[in-house]
Amino acid sequence: MATTPAPTRPGPVLRRDVEHRMLGGVCAGLARHIGIDPIIVRVAFVAAATAGGVGVVVYLLAWVFLPAGDAPAAPVWLRTSRGTIEIAVGIAFLALSVLLTFRAFGLLFSDVIVWPLVLVAAGAALLWRQWLGGGLPGGTVHRAPERAAPGGDAAGPRPADRSAAGRRPALPAAPATPADRAALVSRTSLGVALVIAAGIAFLSATGSLSAARDVVLSVLVVAVVLAVIFFPWVLRLVRSLTEERAERVRSQERAEMAAHLHDSVLQTLALVQQRSDDPRAVAALARRQERELRAWLSRRAPAAGDPPRLAAALETAASEVERDHGVAVEVVAVGDADLDAPGEALVAAAREAMVNAAKFGGGSTVDVYAEALDGEIQVYVRDRGPGFSPDDLPADRRGVRESIVGRMARHGGKGEIHSAPGAGTEVELTLPRSPA
Amino acid sequence: MTSVPAAPRVLIVDDHQLFRAGVRSELEGRVDIAGDAATVDDAVREIASLAPDVVLLDVHMPDGGGVEVIRRAAAQGDPPRFLALSVSDAAEDVIAVIRAGARGYVTKSISGEELADAVRRVHEGDAVFSPKLAGFVLDAFAGAPPAEALAGGGDHGTGDDPALDHLTPREREVLRHLARGYLYKEIALRLGISTKTVEAHVSAVLRKLQLSNRHELSRWAVERRLVE
Numbered sequence: 230m231a232t233t234p235a236p237t238r239p240g241p242v243l244r245r246d247v248e249h250r251m252l253g254g255v256c257a258g259l260a261r262h263i264g265i266d267p268i269i270v271r272v273a274f275v276a277a278a279t280a281g282g283v284g285v286v287v288y289l290l291a292w293v294f295l296p297a298g299d300a301p302a303a304p305v306w307l308r309t310s311r312g313t314i315e316i317a318v319g320i321a322f323l324a325l326s327v328l329l330t331f332r333a334f335g336l337l338f339s340d341v342i343v344w345p346l347v348l349v350a351a352g353a354a355l356l357w358r359q360w361l362g363g364g365l366p367g368g369t370v371h372r373a374p375e376r377a378a379p380g381g382d383a384a385g386p387r388p389a390d391r392s393a394a395g396r397r398p399a400l401p402a403a404p405a406t407p408a409d410r411a412a413l414v415s416r417t418s419l420g421v422a423l424v425i426a427a428g429i430a431f432l433s434a435t436g437s438l439s440a441a442r443d444v445v446l447s448v449l450v451v452a453v454v455l456a457v458i459f460f461p462w463v464l465r466l467v468r469s470l471t472e473e474r475a476e477r478v479r480s481q482e483r484a485e486m487a488a489h490l491h492d493s494v495l496q497t498l499a500l501v502q503q504r505s506d507d508p509r510a511v512a513a514l515a516r517r518q519e520r521e522l523r524a525w526l527s528r529r530a531p532a533a534g535d536p537p538r539l540a541a542a543l544e545t546a547a548s549e550v551e552r553d554h555g556v557a558v559e560v561v562a563v564g565d566a567d568l569d570a571p572g573e574a575l576v577a578a579a580r581e582a583m584v585n586a587a588k589f590g591g592g593s594t595v596d597v598y599a600e601a602l603d604g605e606i607q608v609y610v611r612d613r614g615p616g617f618s619p620d621d622l623p624a625d626r627r628g629v630r631e632s633i634v635g636r637m638a639r640h641g642g643k644g645e646i647h648s649a650p651g652a653g654t655e656v657e658l659t660l661p662r663s664p665a
Numbered sequence: 666m667t668s669v670p671a672a673p674r675v676l677i678v679d680d681h682q683l684f685r686a687g688v689r690s691e692l693e694g695r696v697d698i699a700g701d702a703a704t705v706d707d708a709v710r711e712i713a714s715l716a717p718d719v720v721l722l723d724v725h726m727p728d729g730g731g732v733e734v735i736r737r738a739a740a741q742g743d744p745p746r747f748l749a750l751s752v753s754d755a756a757e758d759v760i761a762v763i764r765a766g767a768r769g770y771v772t773k774s775i776s777g778e779e780l781a782d783a784v785r786r787v788h789e790g791d792a793v794f795s796p797k798l799a800g801f802v803l804d805a806f807a808g809a810p811p812a813e814a815l816a817g818g819g820d821h822g823t824g825d826d827p828a829l830d831h832l833t834p835r836e837r838e839v840l841r842h843l844a845r846g847y848l849y850k851e852i853a854l855r856l857g858i859s860t861k862t863v864e865a866h867v868s869a870v871l872r873k874l875q876l877s878n879r880h881e882l883s884r885w886a887v888e889r890r891l892v893e
Contacts, residue, residue, distance in 0.1 A: 498683060516774070519752060557774065561800035561844045564807060596796060596846025602807055609845045655845070 265316055269354055273324045276346060277331065317354040317420075324350035345431035352423030353457050355416050357464070421458065428454045493522055509555045509592075516557055520548055537568040539576070539606065543599055546580040550595075554587035557594045564601035566662065571640035575608060575660045578633045578644060582610035582656035585629050590614035590654070601662070608658040616648045633658070673788035676717035676745070677701040678708040678734060680726045684773070688721065688750075691777030696784050705729055709737045717745050719788050721780075722767065724751035724758050735765040748787045750780075756801045760882055764875050769793025791864045792871035799843035802874055805881040806832045829877045832870065839866045 256274055260267035328343045428450045497518040504510045540562035547558035566572060579597065586595040590612025598609045630646060633656060637644035642660035674697045679685050685701045692698060699717045702708040705728045712720060712734075720738075722731040729736075731749055738744040747767040751758065752774075759770050768787045771780065772795055783793040794802070832840070835856075842852040849867075853860040874882070 512774075519774075522752075523755070559796060559846070561796045563800050563803040563844070594846070598796070598800070598841070598845040600803070600841070611846050613846075 265319060266357075268357065269316075269320050269350075270323065272353060273320070273327050273350060276324065276349070277327050317351045320354035321347045321351035342431070345427040348423050348427035348430065349453065349457065352420040352427065353460075355420030355423065356457065357460060424454055424457045489525065493518055512557060513551065513555050516551060517548070520544075539566045539568055539572055539599060539601055542568055542573075542576045543579060543597060543608070546576055547583060547595075547597060550580065550583040550587050554584065556587040556590065556592060558583055558587070558597060559594055560597045560599070562599045562601075566601040566606055571642065571660055572606070574636050574640040575606060575642060575658055578636045578658055579608045579610055579656075581629055581633050581636075582658070585633075585656070586610055586612035586614070586654065593653070605662050606660045609655055610658075611653060611655040613653040616650050616652045616654050618648075618650055672697045673718040673784055674699040674715070675784055676708070676711055676715060676720045678703075678711075678720055678726075678731070679723035679750070680704065681723075684723075688780070692781055692784070695777065695781035705733050705737070708734045709741070712738045712745060713741055716743075719784050720745050720747050721784070722747050722749050722762070724749050724762050731762045731767070732765040735762070735767060739766060746787045746790075748783060748793060750775075756804070759798055759801055760805070760874070763798070763871070764882070766875070768871065770798045771795045772797060786864075790868075792867045794840070794843050794867055794870075796844045796846050799840045802832075802870060803837065803840050803844060805879060806830075806837075806873075806877075829873050830879050832873065836866050836870050839863055840870060843867070 256270040257267040260270045325343065325347045328346060431446070431450055497514055500514050501511050504514070540560075543560050543562060547560045550556070551558045568576065579599075583595055583597060591614035593613035596609070596611045598607075598611075600607045633646070634644040637658055637660070640660065642658065644659075645657045646654065647657065648654035672695070675692065676699050677685050677688050677692075678701065679688070680703050682703065685703070689698055689701065696719075699715045700711055702711045705726060708720070708722075711717075720734070722734060724731045726734075731747070731751075735744070735747055738747075744766070747762075749759070749762040749767040749770045750773055751762075751770070752772065763770060768790075769783060769792055771783050771793060775783070775795075786793050838856065839852055842855065847855070849863045850860050853863045856863070
């Protein structure tokens with residue numbers, strides 16, 4: 230990485246957070262603020278610095294006056310919801326504003342320099358983005374909602390986790406479809422054209438200046454053009470290093486997962502041994518652990534704002550009943566459905582049935598089966614308890630029965646209770662599915 | 666059950682010593698426990714030397730897990746019957762081990778009596794589906810059956826390939842009852858068929874599960890590989 234001078238060294242730093250800022254974190258902060266790559270901001274600053282040293286002054290001032298922000302809420306890598314072109318335009322404006330700032334400082338900048346630099350900035354943004362994991366617009370967007378979820382999981386607040394999570398989405402950048410590839414090619418050509426145009430515009434506009442200055446500037450411009458065009462190859466080098474690091478992160482995550490599993494399993498086993506005289510407590514412990522683990526493994530934690538789903542709601546109800554009544558409730562769901570008002574009534578009725586089964590099922594496992602396939606949703610709640618004859622329904626269960634059967638009827642569904650002495654009880658709930 | 670000539674010889678494979686001990690004490694007296702093994706290598710060795718009838722197989726173990734044991738035992742020739750036993754309810758785990766060749770899948774929360782029953786059933790060549798597995802199968806085979814199967818009047822699996830990719834209404838009905846927690850004999854009673862017929866239906870489903878190319882099944886298999 231000795232290929233680039235110290236302050237412009239954008240490669241690996243880009244992958245990092247505040248802890249890996251380059252100098253004062255001004256560019257990173259700015260980039261985060263407007264939601265683009267810090268590299269682009271940095272390039273703008275460096276360009277400004279080489280063109281009169283004002284970039285340095287502005288940077289130092291910003292360093293002094295900008296307060297050190299908290300750790301970013303979302304890694305800068307998650308911003309890809311914007312199109313590349315949009316970003317390029319944004320960069321152009323950014324460069325423009327930086328140059329106008331120079332002018333406000335009373336520094337001598339002619340429009341001759343301003344416009345080519347703006348063009349270069351836009352072209353650079355186009356060229357470089359695809360090498361920085363942004364080649365596929367929207368390719369990493371799906372990460373954003375779960376990251377942005379407020380008060381989220383344990384992965385949220387720790388910087389180490391964030392940098393790990395932030396790095397992951399930057400990896401897959403290979404164009405997936407021919408359309409993507411075509412877009413990539415056209416973006417590349419557009420970027421190259423912009424940069425070359427900037428060089429030519431600059432040279433022709435300054436042609437009237439003194440010969441000495443011409444030579445210096447021409448060399449400078451050629452150098453800049455070459456740097457802009459070949460920077461991607463340098464970046465690719467840096468990128469392979471980054472992928473190595475990402476691989477390390479992944480294996481670290483795997484180790485973390487193993488640690489989580491072992492901790493929870495071992496802990497539960499210890500508790501089970503301690504309380505081996507109380508089978509119910511043991512079963513409850515084991516099942517709670519089981520649920521927790523399974524949810525953790527499948528990362529089913531619903532993102533904030535996701536519509537509630539039938540299977541998840543039934544799982545939740547089951548684990549609550551399990552916890553409150555110490556009876557195992559096994560949920561099997563086939564298909565799934567969004568929860569509308571009748572769906573919620575269905576879950577509530579199913580929950581009643583589970584509570585009922587837990588109370589009167591003689592401690593047997595409660596089996597819940599939900600099927601949301603064609604046209605209707607069916608839920609069966611079954612226990613293997615003593616059962617009863619429908620004719621002499623115990624008085625204390627009549628109300629419950631009403632709350633199941635009546636509730637379903639009110640929402641256009643059907644609730645039936647099948648039971649016979651010695652054969653357990655099964656509650657059957659049916660709800661016509663509202664057309665999607 | 667009365668016709669079982671001898672208690673099946675069982676090998677217990679699980680990397681948790683506590684769990685092996687637990688299963689052993691649960692099954693003691695119900696089946697003939699030939700031995701146990703804690704690793705994939707041990708398991709493959711013990712299968713060769715002890716020649717058990719049924720292997721109770723943990724899905725999750727280091728070095729490839731239950732799937733690897735089944736694969737290597739099959740390579741040795743004359744493999745025993747496998748009953749997968751796991752705390753994992755992830756579809757991809759369950760389907761992977763069934764497609765590798767296990768004849769059944771039960772969760773570790775199963776009672777000793779039910780487990781012994783499942784072992785006997787597998788020993789006799791039947792399939793054992795937990796409610797969860799039945800649910801996965803229904804999920805995987807959900808949706809309209811392929812058009813060619815309908816055209817062929819596909820109620821009865823005729824053994825041609827499209828028939829592998831969908832379930833008959835009867836099989837679906839049996840699976841739904843399994844998922845609802847019914848036992849084979851209860852299902853037989855409710856559907857008015859013999860327990861043997863129920864077993865035949867479940868075995869047919871097992872075969873489809875192992876041989877079908879349905880998209881859902883291969884997708885789960887792929888996810889499984891990614892996890893490993």
